[in-house]
Amino acid sequence: MNHKWKSLTFKLWLTIITAIILSVLFAYSLSQYYYKNLYVEKLKTDLVNEASLLGGDYTGGEISDDFKEKVEWFNSKNESEVFVVNNPRELSACLPFEIDYDTLISEEERQMLLAGKAVEKEGYEKRFEKNIVAAIIPLIDDDRLEGIIYTYVSVDSITDLLKEFAAKWLAAILLFLIIAIFFTTKWLKKLVSPIKEIEAAAHRVSEGDYDIQLQVKSHDEIGKLAQAFNEMANSIHLEEERKKEFLENVAHELRTPLSYVKGYTHAILDGVVKNEGEERKYLQLISREALRLQRIVGDLMDLSKVDGDSFHSCKTPIAFAQFIEDVLVKYEPIIKEKQLHLQLELDPDPIIYGDEGRMEQILHNIIDNAIQYTNPGGSIHITLIQQNKECELSISDTGTGIPKADLPYVMNRFYRVNKARSRFDGGSGLGLSIVKKMVEWQQGKMEIQSTEKIGTTVKIILPTIKEEWTS
Structure with a gap:
């Protein structure tokens, strides 16, 4: 089991699936970002602009009935809800339901309005029992807040749509992940299969089987790796053959003079040599073969030096x-x-x-x-x-x-x-x-x-x- 978790297939599979999941999460986060920063922020800007245009008709003093009628007419023609308020008693006449004017705006928002700043709001509004996006514009005369223009849009339908979208998104993602895992597993199995073949071939080469040749099925990096492996196996095979031939030749070259030395030595020791002249002749032959052995060993040492790192010179x-x-x-x-x-x-x-x-x-x-x-x-x-x-x-x-x-x-x-x-x-x-x-x-x-x-x-x-x- 531990070997499986350490395998290249699992690592690639985990990397790809993680990349897919991160991509999905990024896409979902991006959609939420666009909803927040494009739709909601644009909605706030549009509401502020609408309220500001209406507020532009306010000329000061008490809010007139004509101004209120204009706002009510605009409200009837517009998708957003717009109303104007100047005192608590008139609020009920503006809306089909009662709202506590004292809690419609907070003290902090009141101070912003007195400073001539527009107030933007987002979220659940208890007074309307809705999720809204709203904008409030002050109507100021001589540093006195005569009233406000309050405009808002309900986003409950959009919130419900987003919840439905999120549910469908989750279902789609789960289905997509199942399909992705299935095809990724099959693709990785096909991708890693040549590597496993190279691994098995490498084990066979390590055991002395140099005749193995891999089939090059592609021209990508894995195909080039298989080709390089074949070249390596051929090279090792050739080198082993040369080594074997070299050792056989060394044995053959040493065997001949050694057999002469042995034979002539035994001839002298066994008394085969009858006189001093023959003994000297045999000793000369032994000396000749000993010199031959010396030359062979010297040549081998020189060859070893020039082949290795021990070849020093000045x-x-x-x-x-x-x-x-x-x-x-x-x-x-x-x-x-x-x-x-x-x-x-x-x-x-x-x-x-x-x-x-x-x-x-x-x-x-x-x-x-x-x-x-x-x-x-x-x-x-x-x-x-x-x-x-x-x-x-x-x-x-x-x-x-x-x-x-x-x-x-x-x-x-x-x-x-x-x-x-x-x-x-x-x-x-x-x-x-x-x-x-x-x-x-x-x-x-x-x-x-x-x-x-x-x-x-x-x-x-x-x-x-x-x-x-x-x-």
């Missing part, structure tokens, strides 16, 4: 051409050994803002691949050019190249081309994905172009600080 301005030349010094022996032709075209102007250690790791990975997969006697061409506020580093080789089918995937984690002697075969399959992440971390872009059996070109585009640095 960026400084780097004269890029000189930096590339310094890195290439380490490769001179192997380049000579493989008789490779190295061509450099380095623009000395580009200055980048980067981490020297990370930039060296990027260059090492790309140059290592270029040397490894270029046959003896081949060539490697490295160019660096300035382009507006960016610089482009291009490393091309005449190596084995990458098959067209594999090219879109070579920067994916653990992806390796399985063809013999192919470019990025071997290793952990993490190198290029790490390089790509590091380049992007430094606000750069990385592209690979390759043709099988012709060669490969790796391009890295980085922002420069040439203008800022030289200023």
Whole structure:
């Protein structure tokens, strides 16, 4: 039950019904306001104007019979009751019933009349036994109240009409509320139904069911929410698949060197090795596989750092051409050994803002691949050019190249081309994905172009600080 009161459906239902009730009460209050301020106030103004016009014919002195006759004639032609009074004895002659003149006006009203002010009255008048709206105009001569013109209208019929209106209004409102509650409940049920479907789908996703897809039935906010949920579910599904594939690849990459280490170690311990030469050979194999394990773990740690928030660095301005030349010094022996032709075209102007250690790791990975997969006697061409506020580093080789089918995937984690002697075969399959992440971390872009059996070109585009640095 408590859950029901806290539901969105109930909150919306309560909000709408409350708004309807408040609207009805406001409309009723508005009708009462208009009755009070438009009808009644206008009625008072009209009565005052009528009495004032009649009073305008009073010329002073005692109230004459001619003046009284004019008032009586006006009374016979007008909807309101009008009479003139100058003393208690004449009051009964003016009306078909007796009225106590002494209580017709109060002392406070008498003082207002003596001051020349009109008196307005509203409500139940005991003397007439009616609900009236009245106006009293003084007839003054030499600061003496000679008499009054009293005009009034009975509003009993209007009051009865308002009571009848209120009763019918209440009945209509009750009927309207019943209808409104019925249709509001049905409408809210239809409105909230997609949200409940999203809620149920969210629970299924939390339990590992990522294949669920919601039907987008509208293009409003709820429809967009359902579409966003589908995209989220697909994204989570894809990420889970990648995670699963990643863990499988990690297990596979670690299993192979571990099996070698285990096998060679057992061979030595079990006495399979017969002489010192074979034992040394086995120890070298164990050392090689241990280094392979070390590289895989190192790559995984680097990948974890660039993926997370623990990737720290120290960026400084780097004269890029000189930096590339310094890195290439380490490769001179192997380049000579493989008789490779190295061509450099380095623009000395580009200055980048980067981490020297990370930039060296990027260059090492790309140059290592270029040397490894270029046959003896081949060539490697490295160019660096300035382009507006960016610089482009291009490393091309005449190596084995990458098959067209594999090219879109070579920067994916653990992806390796399985063809013999192919470019990025071997290793952990993490190198290029790490390089790509590091380049992007430094606000750069990385592209690979390759043709099988012709060669490969790796391009890295980085922002420069040439203008800022030289200023």
